[in-house]
Amino acid sequence: MMKLISATPSPYARKVRIALAEKGIPFDLETEVPWHGTSVTPQYNPLEKLPVLILEDGSAVYESHYIMEWIEAKYPAPPLVPADIDGRLLARKFEVLCDGTCDAFVLMFFEQMRDQERQSPEWIARQRRKVDGGVREIARLIGDRDYAVGDSFGLGDIAAGTVVGYLDVRWPDYPWREQYPSLAAYSDRMERRPSFQRTRPTPQQITEKVV
Ligand SMILES: N[C@@H](CCC(=O)N[C@@H](CS(=O)(=O)O)C(=O)NCC(=O)O)C(=O)O
Numbered sequence: 001m002m003k004l005i006s007a008t009p010s011p012y013a014r015k016v017r018i019a020l021a022e023k024g025i026p027f028d029l030e031t032e033v034p035w036h037g038t039s040v041t042p043q044y045n046p047l048e049k050l051p052v053l054i055l056e057d058g059s060a061v062y063e064s065h066y067i068m069e070w071i072e073a074k075y076p077a078p079p080l081v082p083a084d085i086d087g088r089l090l091a092r093k094f095e096v097l098c099d100g101t102c103d104a105f106v107l108m109f110f111e112q113m114r115d116q117e118r119q120s121p122e123w124i125a126r127q128r129r130k131v132d133g134g135v136r137e138i139a140r141l142i143g144d145r146d147y148a149v150g151d152s153f154g155l156g157d158i159a160a161g162t163v164v165g166y167l168d169v170r171w172p173d174y175p176w177r178e179q180y181p182s183l184a185a186y187s188d189r190m191e192r193r194p195s196f197q198r199t200r201p202t203p204q205q206i207t208e209k210v211v
Helices: 011-022 064-074 085-111 121-142 155-170 181-191
Strands: 002-006 027-031 052-054 060-062
Touching: 002 011, 011 064, 011 085, 011 155, 052 064, 060 064, 064 085, 064 155, 085 121, 085 155, 121 155, 121 181, 155 181
Parallel strands: 002 027
Antiparallel strands: 002 052, 052 060
């Protein structure tokens, strides 16, 4: 059976977990803290990042957007991207926008883990601007739509739903719900899907020095 290396808060890993659940693909979940010396992630990904999908032949598929593309290519039914090229491209654009928003948050999160006097306020402000801009654009694209792309659930919803679900867990004070009530209602609808309910993110304790 395939195995997915994951971490409890990871929005990137949650995308893959949701896709596998929506397609009914069985897999073993291996949860770890990739920041700890005990992490097995580097054995499978030279970039030392999870998620990593380990195939039955032992080979590894890594980088969440590529794992999502791999899953869609190998297990096309039910589709998570539209058949039309513009719909497919828009779904991928959502994933780029949402992954990038998470990336900026992660950079800010770890900068703020540094001793106060070693933190760069300029760097934090730059990353915060990207998180604000990313969430603003996600809210604009979603508007008051039922789904991110077209008229059915898919990759765009997985990407958008996981990034705001991640902010709820990692940055509970971030006021995106007050700023974007339609996005908040959309997120609440997504979180009612069984694939989202089974993959709710939770914080992890990082006990080793990372920065
Ligand atoms: N672009 C990567 C980002 C993955 C990523 O940053 N993973 C984190 C864990 S989490 O932030 O998703 O919880 C990681 O493994 N970090 C370890 C490292 O960067 O060395 C993807 O989309 O898969």
